[in-house]
Amino acid sequence: MTTRIASTADAARLALRCLDLTSLKDDDTPTSIEALADQARTPHGAPAALCVYPAFVPAARRRLQAHGLDAVRVATVVNFPRGEAPPDDVAAQIAAARDAGADEIDTVFPWRALQAGDAQAGAALVAACRRACGALPLKVILETGELQQPKLIRQASEIALREGADFLKTSTGKVAVNATPQAVELMGEAIRADGARAGLKVAGGVSTIADVQRYLALASAVYGADRLGPGTLRFGASSLLKVLLATIDGGPAAPAASGY
Secondary structure (H helix, E strand, O other): OOOOOEEEEHHHHHHHOEEEEEEEOOOOOOHHHHHHHHHOOOOOOOOOOEEOOOHHHHHHHHHHHHHOOOOOOEEEEEOEEEEEEEEHHHHHHHHHHHHHHOOEEEEEEOOHHHHHHOOOHHHHHHHHHHHOOOOOOOEEEEOOHHHOHHHHHHHHHHHHHHHHOEEEEOOOOOOOOOOHHHHHHHHHHHHHHOOOOOOEEEOOOOOOOOHHHHHHHHHHHHHHHHOOOOOOOEEOOOOOOHHHHHHHHOOOOOOOOOOO
């Protein structure tokens, strides 16, 4: 079936299906994560996943199940946010997250090492994460706003894809510059060159329906409109949900707060 994204409402519906509803705040609590899970039950369907810190995976799972939202996946982050832990430590973090019930893993690429000329650090980290994840989807956060240079964004993308990333993700949401169309286009080019087998996650800085439409167009250029869905595209955000729901309902939508 062809995915139609001609209207803003269509774009919002698709983005809702592709949303990783996210809370990665220093003051998160089980109660606040339960409230996040409550938001996943909307009149227009559920998001693809909740993305929370590892400690809150069980709380997110329980609350989703209480709402009958078993299909909503629980994602968590490792090597987050700085991307500097040794591969063995990150693999141990993934093992603990799996034991806690996580369905998807978002790991931070060692972008500082790449800036310093060490490409092997990224390869070793992603390979270790791939082994530790097993069949769980692995999203690799490139922190494109810090890499900045197109050649480094492309190089990080190629390393992550070569070592088995299931998604390339723009950002942690913890830095000054997060997702940008330029970075997403570069990542998309690398994904397309790799056969478009991996997905794309746009995280941080997506705050309006115009942003959503811009990124949908970039993703469509990689996969074709008929392949757009949670298996190929994710938006990492929390406050964006209100914008999407308001757009679907046909009302005005104030821009969401940026970041997580």
